[in-house]
Amino acid sequence: MIKGIYQSARSLLAANKNMERISSNLANLNTVGFKREGLFTEMLKSAGQSEVRSSVDTSQGDIYETSNPLDFAISGEGLFTVRTANGYEFTRKGNFRISDDGFLVDESGNPVMGKDGDINMLEYLNGQQTDIKVSAKGELSVNNVHVADLLIVKIDDYEKRKMGLNFSSTQDIKDFALENEFSVRQGYLEESNVNPMIELENMISISKDYETAYKMVTYLDSSLEKTNDLGRI
Template sequence: MIKGIYTAGRSLDHRIKNIDVIANNLANLNTTGFKREIPFSEIINQYGEVYVRKITSQQQGEILQTSNQLDLAISGKGFFLIKGEDEKIELTRDGRFKLNDEGFLVNYDNKKVLGKNGEISIVESLLGKDPKIIVSRSGEIKVGDKIIDSIRIVQVENDNELQRSGSSNFLPDENGYKDALDDTYSISQGFLESANTNPILEMESMIQLNKEYETAQKVISALDTSLGQANEMGKV
């Protein structure tokens, strides 16, 4: 009976974590490039130990037009590389880019976007006669006829197991990353990728989890009552 209470208690904890995951998915419905988390799954490893793993769905979100020349969206596989002031490298599908005061291409959080030649500096090229920035589908950046660099797009081996560093950003896994093949992605200038969260499916999952949570609570209550009665009988 005590084992039953323990099992039901673990079930409650499991459901609470899943509800938190779904709540976070719903909270990021309008976050550019956000990738929904799939509710927790318990896994038994080769030593018989149980641990909880979070999985991220890397399914592509809808590509929406913004007409901003520095908004970029990836179609297909791959991530943009960004680097913060602490030199930490992150992966992201959030292509809301801009130029900082020094002329470097940065994301909304002022982290530098990396190209195949490193940090991308554009400001000097914008002083010419044709300041329009053109980004090709392969990621090549041109100002007028001058090629500046190419946006670096990378892939990882297990992208559904990446750890988040922010709402739409991830840290490279232990295997690092490699440059994506040209035929596995394309870049759309003037577009952004929306979150891949489906609010209807998330709400259905939330309702189901709440029902399961209530059921587990009732089981614990019933087992607790039975255990109390058994203890009273033992005292007679």
């Protein structure tokens, strides 16, 4: 009976975690480049616990045109690299801008990385009309002058590197550099790969699982209490 209570409690824990992931997925339905999270639960029988681990759906989101020359989308494998105060982060979110001091940065002001480091275009921004181009291979040029190559990387362990909306690393980022398997599209952005209908279906299913597990915990707890009462007689 005690074992049954533990098993049902683990099911409740898994259902709660699943609901958290679904809520996060739906909240980021319109977040550029967001990758949805799913869950699986691994039972650790020896410890009488369950470990709830997340999985990341890395499938391609739809790509749409913005006509903004600083919006980039990746077709195929790969992620952009940005440098933050906590290390490097990898992202599919390619809505970039140029900072006041000429650096290519993300929405939060973090420098976007090229193969040779931060990308600075200040000396090429001379107040005249600026023509910024990015090739399919990530080669960035300003007024037909090559400035940098975007550092596009590939990682395998998405689940372990997940940090907020992006993925992180403290390793040498050049270890992850991609030369092929991707195509950069300028003037486009990638939508999230969240399907709201699937998330809502999952939410209904998990709600039923939660209700079943909760009823089982309540029933077993009541049965245990009655057994204890009989033992006192």
